[in-house]
Amino acid sequence: MSVNRKQVTSDKIMTAAIDLMAERGYNGVTTEDIATKAGFTEKTLFRHFQSKQNLLESAFHRYHYAEEMKDIFAEKVIWDLQADLHMISQNYHRIMYQNRKMIQISTKEAKNLPGFQEDTHKHPEQLKAFLTEYFEEMYKKGKIVQVDPEGKAVAFLYMNFGAAMGRMNNDPILNAFSIEAFIEESVSIFTRALTP
Numbered sequence: 001m002s003v004n005r006k007q008v009t010s011d012k013i014m015t016a017a018i019d020l021m022a023e024r025g026y027n028g029v030t031t032e033d034i035a036t037k038a039g040f041t042e043k044t045l046f047r048h049f050q051s052k053q054n055l056l057e058s059a060f061h062r063y064h065y066a067e068e069m070k071d072i073f074a075e076k077v078i079w080d081l082q083a084d085l086h087m088i089s090q091n092y093h094r095i096m097y098q099n100r101k102m103i104q105i106s107t108k109e110a111k112n113l114p115g116f117q118e119d120t121h122k123h124p125e126q127l128k129a130f131l132t133e134y135f136e137e138m139y140k141k142g143k144i145v146q147v148d149p150e151g152k153a154v155a156f157l158y159m160n161f162g163a164a165m166g167r168m169n170n171d172p173i174l175n176a177f178s179i180e181a182f183i184e185e186s187v188s189i190f191t192r193a194l195t196p
Contacts, residue, residue, distance in 0.1 A: 010048050013038045014059040017052075022101035026056065026109040053113055056105070060119065063102050065095040066126040073130045081143060082191040084134070089160055089183045092127075096164040097179075104168060124161070128153045135194075144194040152194070159186055 016038035020029040031052050035045040049055040072091050077084050096103060106120045131153035138144045163182050166174045174182070 006048070009040065009044065010058070011062075013040060013045055013048060013055065014062060017055050018059055018063070018101050018105065021056070021105045021109075026052075026105065026112065031055075053116065056109070056113070057116060057119055060102060060106055060116075063099045064123045065092065065099070066123040068095055069127050069130060073134065077134065079138065079141060079143065081138060081194060082187060085156070085187045085190055086183060088131075089187060090180075092160050093164055093167075093179050093183065096161075097167065100168045103165075107165075124157060128157055131156055138194075142196070145196050147194065152190075156190060 013034060017029070017034045020033055020037060029052075031045050032042050034052075034055070035042040038045070045055065049058060069088075069091070072088065076087060106116075109116065128150070132149045135144065135147065135149035135152050139146060139149065163174065163179070163186075165171075167179060177185075
C-alpha cells in the first residue's frame, strides 16, 4: 500500500496548527510556528494551504464530523429508534471529544475570520439534514408519532451539542454523570416521547 505523502504532510501540518492554535489562539501563532512544529518549512505549508486561514478551514473540514456521520446514517441505521439514537449519540460524542481542540478553536475564532463562521455551520446543518430525513423515514415506517421532523432533529442535535460543549469545557454540572449515562437518559426520553 503506497502512502500518499502529500496527505501525510498536510495532516502533520494541520495537526500542528490545531495543537498550537488551541494553546495560543489563532492570532498567537504564525505560519512559521506551525511549519516548524510540523517539521516542515513555511514554504511547504504555503504550497499545501496558501494561507493560515485556509489551513484552519482545511483542518476543520478534515477533522470534523459530517463525512463520518454521513457514513453512519448510510450504513449503521437499523430503523430501531432507541438503538439508532443511542448509536448516533455515541458516535457524535466520540467524534466531538476526539476533535475537541478543533471545535474549541472554531468557537473562539469563527467571528474573527471572514467566511469561517458560515463554514463552521455546514457540519451541523448536514447532521440536521441527516436527522430530519431519519425522523421522516421513521414516521413513514410507522415507528414514531407524527412530529415536525426538522424540529426534532434540531432538539436532538442541540441537546447533544450542549452536553458535548459542557464536557469539553469541564462544566461542573456534568460531573455527576458520565457521558454514557447522559446518552442513555436523553435517548430514553426521546424514545418515550416519539414511540406510538
